[in-house]
Amino acid sequence: MSRFQQAVLAHPGRLAVKSERGSVTFAEVDRRSALLAGALASSGVQQGERVGVCLPRGVDLVVALLAVWRVGAAYVPLDPTYPQERLEYMARDSGIKVVLDEGTGHAWPTGIERVLAEDVSNGVDDDPQVEPLFCSDSAAYVIYTSGSTGVPKGVEATHGGVASLLTALETAGMYAPQPRIVGWNASVSFDASVQQWARVCRGDTLVIIDEQQRTDPAQLRAVIDEHEVDDLDLTPSHWEILRDCLLAPVANGRKLRLFVGGEAVSERMWQELASAGAGGRIEALNLYGPTECTVDAAAAWIEGEGPHIGPPLQGVRAYVLDDALQVVPTGTPGELYLAGPRVTRGYVNRPGLTAQRFVADPFARNGDRMYRTGDRVRRRLDGALEFLGRLDRQVKIRGFRVELGEIEAMVRSAPGVAQAVVVLHSSPTAGEQLLAYYVPAETGPADEGLRQYVGDRLPAYMVPAAFVSLEALPLTINGKVDIAALSAPDAAGPGEEEAAETSPEGQFETLIAQVWAEVLGKDRVSADADFFALGGHSLIALRVVARLKKQLGLIMPTKDVYQYPRLRDLAAHVESLHASVAAGS
Secondary structure: OOHHHHHHHHOOOOEEEEEOOEEEEHHHHHHHHHHHHHHHHHOOOOOOOEEEEEOOOOHHHHHHHHHHHHOOOEEEEOOOOOOHHHHHHHHHHHOOOEEEEOOOOOOOOOOOEEEEHHHHHOOOOOOOOOOOOOOOOOEEEEEEEOOOOOOOEEEEEEHHHHHHHHHHHHHOOOOOOOOOEEEEOOOOOOOHHHHHHHHHHHOOEEEEOOHHHHOOHHHHHHHHHHHOOOEEEEOHHHHHHHHHHHHOOOHHHOOEEEEEOOOOOOHHHHHHHHHHHHOOOEEEEEEEOOHHHOOOOEEEEOOOOOOOOEOEOOOOEEEEEOOOOOEOOOOOOEEEEEEOOOOOOEEOOOHHHHHHHEEEOOOOOOOOEEEEEEEEEEEOOOOOEEEEEEOOOEEEEOOEEEEHHHHHHHHHOOOOEEEEEEEEEEEOOOEEEEEEEEEEOOOOOOHHHHHHHHHOOOOHHHOOOEEEEOOOOOEOOOOOEOHHHOOOOOOOOOOHHHOOOOOOOHHHHHHHHHHHHHHHOOOOOOOOOEOOOOOOOHHHHHHHHHHHHHHHOOOOOOHHHHHOOEHHHHHHHHHHHHHHHHHHO
């Protein structure tokens, strides 16, 4: 019997999922997932196959994921916000024959059947008979990550790996023994989501946090308080925006437990969380692990000296090796290799890359493999691991793993581009941003045309904040691109040359221009400037909303920044809202 079935039998009337669109019990999720599993089986889905899931976070998504597992298949998350071209590539590459979606917005390649998840799962069969078919070594999901060769690669994880993850976190005391209320914060295309949503299988209640709530401190705080959320997963980038909201005491004397992962924790953040923990306000964990090792491989309570990623979790063998695959002494930097039951099967349709990254474990006698992480670490005397950085050009931005080579390949594929290099730039105002430098062909594209081309083909978090045209890329004495010689774009950014003829006018345009300049690190901003073309993203949009609230006393959702990305249009919207509030008072 699966852990989810045990949870259903133990407390069928307990709420399994809560969302803005309603709440459902464990018994209802069980019934609906069985109905949907039956529909998948009728569509010809067999054990071991893959099923696409293209749904926003919500009750239907949880039901769909469980239904795919119930029929013995693996789910392939297809984020509805991704560009159509990328979704089609993942659908073809993963070999799915069926996709669960809402029936609108996306056209799938020929041969892929669409099943409307909500319509089927809301059927009337009172006793659907679909017994779970999966076993520990069968595939559970395929999550696509950025690929250095220019196309995303799918990582295939097993049910045994997911079960091992849950057991390890329980054994370490990081999952409490009693049922908890868990905020689901991450995109289903981000592997951290597995650690969140799969907790329903152990009897925990999921609270769905939608995109607007997760990017608005006041709304997120209201969700935490209203639903009495116990556990919340977030990245360090997200913490920077939500710090004040999350440090406020929670009701009923309980402590909010934060699961921090996806990016390296800075010294300052570690000390902030450790201090808050010592003061009894929150509990915080630092989680580390690549997608290729089923989400989390090491974890540590954020307390005392740091930062570090802790010791390996139960079931993980962690080796710190040199180039000859020899163990380096404690305290000496080396590359981290991971082995054990959570090491995934490898990359879908990429046997060469799989063989390169998943290598034989020389310390095991049973033919096990170990995964070469590319992370540089050292082992402390107490056994904890310290993360020292990457050995390649892979970066993390807002929790997502990004291969700069994939973005470079996309920029180079644009008409009129001869060469391209992408770097990660950090500024004290805008934080970490991707910058693209390119050498045009004889007739290169305008910056905005290039931005549109890349934006139509890559997820928003992979689109560079700026595209800088160069006559030639700087080279080192060895003939390689000299990354250090690439300076950040001028602070004025795109549109500076138009500033004289499109200067902000009036109170609201002037105020928003000042706010944008502050949060984006610009000297000045044109009234016709586009927030996202200047390098804005969801976390910076939060800062815009927070500053407008401080300046005008105006409460505005972050989605309004998305709806009105041009400064002049946002100013008109803000002026209208301000007038309505004034009239109401």
